[in-house]
Amino acid sequence: MDTPPAESAESQTAPVNEILRVDGISVGTRRHRLVHEISFTLQRGDRVGLIGESGCGKSLTALSLLGLLPEGVHASGSAIFGKSKLDLIGAGEKQLAQLRGREITMVFQEPMTALNPTKPVGKQVAEVLRIHRTVTDRKAADEEAVRLLDQVRLPDPARAARAYAHQLSGGQRQRVVLAMAMANRPSLLLCDEPTTALDVTVQAQMLELIVGGVTENDSSLLFITHDLAVVSTVCQRVIVMYGGRAIESGDIEEVFRRPRHPYTQGLLAASDLSTVDEHGKLATIPGSVPAAGQFPEGCVFRNRCQRADDTCLREPRLTAHEAGSVACWHPLVGNAA
Amino acid sequence: MTGMETTAERPLVEARDVWRTYGRKPSKSRPRARQVHALGGVSLEIARGDRFGVVGESGSGKSTLIRLFAGLDQPTSGAVYFDGQLVSGRKERHLGFLRRELQVVFQDPMGSLDPRMKVRQIIAEPLVATGRADGLNRVYELLDAVGLSREAADRFPHQFSGGERQRISIARALAPGPSVLVADEAVSALDVSVRAQILNLLVDLINDFSLTMVFVSHDLAVVRRVCDRVAVLHDGNLVEVGTTEQIYSDAAQPYTRELIAAAPVLRHVTEGPADEVRLDK
Numbered sequence: 001m002d003t004p005p006a007e008s009a010e011s012q013t014a015p016v017n018e019i020l021r022v023d024g025i026s027v028g029t030r031r032h033r034l035v036h037e038i039s040f041t042l043q044r045g046d047r048v049g050l051i052g053e054s055g056c057g058k059s060l061t062a063l064s065l066l067g068l069l070p071e072g073v074h075a076s077g078s079a080i081f082g083k084s085k086l087d088l089i090g091a092g093e094k095q096l097a098q099l100r101g102r103e104i105t106m107v108f109q110e111p112m113t114a115l116n117p118t119k120p121v122g123k124q125v126a127e128v129l130r131i132h133r134t135v136t137d138r139k140a141a142d143e144e145a146v147r148l149l150d151q152v153r154l155p156d157p158a159r160a161a162r163a164y165a166h167q168l169s170g171g172q173r174q175r176v177v178l179a180m181a182m183a184n185r186p187s188l189l190l191c192d193e194p195t196t197a198l199d200v201t202v203q204a205q206m207l208e209l210i211v212g213g214v215t216e217n218d219s220s221l222l223f224i225t226h227d228l229a230v231v232s233t234v235c236q237r238v239i240v241m242y243g244g245r246a247i248e249s250g251d252i253e254e255v256f257r258r259p260r261h262p263y264t265q266g267l268l269a270a271s272d273l274s275t276v277d278e279h280g281k282l283a284t285i286p287g288s289v290p291a292a293g294q295f296p297e298g299c300v301f302r303n304r305c306q307r308a309d310d311t312c313l314r315e316p317r318l319t320a321h322e323a324g325s326v327a328c329w330h331p332l333v334g335n336a337a
Numbered sequence: 338m339t340g341m342e343t344t345a346e347r348p349l350v351e352a353r354d355v356w357r358t359y360g361r362k363p364s365k366s367r368p369r370a371r372q373v374h375a376l377g378g379v380s381l382e383i384a385r386g387d388r389f390g391v392v393g394e395s396g397s398g399k400s401t402l403i404r405l406f407a408g409l410d411q412p413t414s415g416a417v418y419f420d421g422q423l424v425s426g427r428k429e430r431h432l433g434f435l436r437r438e439l440q441v442v443f444q445d446p447m448g449s450l451d452p453r454m455k456v457r458q459i460i461a462e463p464l465v466a467t468g469r470a471d472g473l474n475r476v477y478e479l480l481d482a483v484g485l486s487r488e489a490a491d492r493f494p495h496q497f498s499g500g501e502r503q504r505i506s507i508a509r510a511l512a513p514g515p516s517v518l519v520a521d522e523a524v525s526a527l528d529v530s531v532r533a534q535i536l537n538l539l540v541d542l543i544n545d546f547s548l549t550m551v552f553v554s555h556d557l558a559v560v561r562r563v564c565d566r567v568a569v570l571h572d573g574n575l576v577e578v579g580t581t582e583q584i585y586s587d588a589a590q591p592y593t594r595e596l597i598a599a600a601p602v603l604r605h606v607t608e609g610p611a612d613e614v615r616l617d618k
Contacts, residue, residue, distance in 0.1 A: 053530060054528055199394035200599040200600045204599040226529060227529075229601035229602055266530060267530060270530045271529050271603055273533075280540070281537050282533040282537055283533060284537065288498045288499075288501070288528075289498070289528060291498075
């Protein structure tokens with residue numbers, strides 16, 4: 001068989017519920033390091049959010065897990081996946097192709113580019129089943145595709161299955177992509193800004209479907225977004241990224257109620273449009289996110305941080321505290337005002 | 338409305354039973370023709386000094402409506418007025434007054450700034466187009482107003498971040514000294530930390546230059562922050578118009594309530610027991 005090596009005695013004693021153990025993933029080009037040593041683990045059923053502004057390395061982190069990094073961008077570190085203990089970083093294309101679309105699936109932001117414009121969407125859902133031989137019979141696969149489209153609540157799924165991507169609305173297309181991602185009951189679902197292009201009412205339905213599908217299949221979810229309100233409705237844990245680093249992580253309520261990193265606090269304050277200061281101003285983070293390779297030495301947030309001093313010339317490590325982790329020399333612990 | 342009213346009472350921007358229809362009616366020779374009403378009879382009045390929000394989902398007719406306000410498109414029927422003057426149906430060469438008075442900031446600054454033009458040329462273009470030639474000093478004045486340094490004048494759009502590019506778009510829109518600023522999803526493509534900066538800037542500029550603003554967005558939280566009146570569009574129809582206060586706390590229409598309820602909120606996580614809220618220092 002083409003499955004990776006048989007499990008050793010050790011791996012059977014290891015927690016079976018661990019879906020993914022990411023250890024020190026770095027991503028970069030020859031000239032710039034874009035993601036610096038990200039580590040996290042996903043247990044079965046975990047829903048983890050990866051949040052941060054554009055250019056912070058969220059998407060690269062996810063793409064590195066699927067071996068889908070763009071030309072000239074390389075990953076190092078390790079990401080041990082599931083029972084097979086396969087290291088996704090550095091795994092061969094053949095091994096990754098076995099996993100992609102079956103064990104690990106992804107929903108991208110733009111459904112139009114994720115779907116084939118020349119093929120009815122039902123056929124595309126069926127294809128995912130047949131490629132991985134989940135369903136071998138053509139007719140059975142087509143029927144299963146209709147059932148999957150019904151599951152993502154596409155109205156009149158039999159008719160929708162015969163439609164081409166351009167005949168569907170943005171929300172409907174994204175449901176088709178989700179149906180494809182869920183078709184083989186993956187153990188890990190990656191979502192990269194899946195609802196950013198959608199209207200609020202459609203977004204609400206889509207988020208419900210994602211959480212519902214993940215719960216039903218007992219999959220783990222890695223959910224990438226810049227929208228804190230969205231992540232708070234979907235995830236249990238959150239990793240905040242800035243400048244290619246994980247700068248804070250923990251349970252979502254802990255991180256959002258008692259942010260320790262000044263960037264997390266700034267992001268939360270800037271997202272809150274309902275409060276203004278005495279001059280009627282919204283809270284902002286001074287400056288803007290630097291371009292790749294332009295981040296300061298030491299703490300990457302140093303040049304935008306009001307708490308920064310000479311200590312911050314050295315890079316802070318992501319350090320565990322009683323309720324999560326933070327990478328900051330001057331954390332807002334318990335928020336001493 | 339009659340011509341007897343004073344300027345103070347006359348709406349600055351007005352749509353009267355505006356329809357915009359695409360396609361054509363099915364007929365014997367074209368039985369499969371389809372007609373789509375992007376706008377189906379919308380009437381609106383925006384007074385001088387209003388901060389007027391237009392919200393709705395994609396396909397609701399928001400963009401069509403502001404294209405009609407800006408004279409970039411013609412209604413199928415109905416009329417659009419600016420300060421009492423007819424806009425709809427007029428030739429571009431008779432719309433000079435509108436180009437001076439009403440300017441638009443678009444969603445995607447990269448798509449609306451010419452990559453081959455320097456910032457000084459971009460900002461000065463409306464001045465040249467409207468026959469004014471106070472040149473570089475005016476450009477510097479505008480860069481100051483939007484919080485960019487003067488060195489920005491000699492750089493190209495790609496050398497700026499998304500937020501800075503949006504500042505350039507705003508400077509260009511302000512160049513002819515308009516009385517109405519139309520923002521079409523002007524902060525939708527920006528990062529969270531930058532979005533707040535641009536919203537603060539817009540509010541400042543509106544106060545400093547006594548502008549009337551038409552703010553179009555799908556993001557209800559943003560509209561709530563910056564607008565004092567709101568119109569809700571759905572499928573080309575005006576669902577309701579009211580003060581921000583009234584629309585958000587006590588909307589008359591079920592659709593509006595549905596829209597507001599669907600928007601995800603952060604508060605349920607950040608606000609636990611009251612003493613645990615520590616967003617501010």
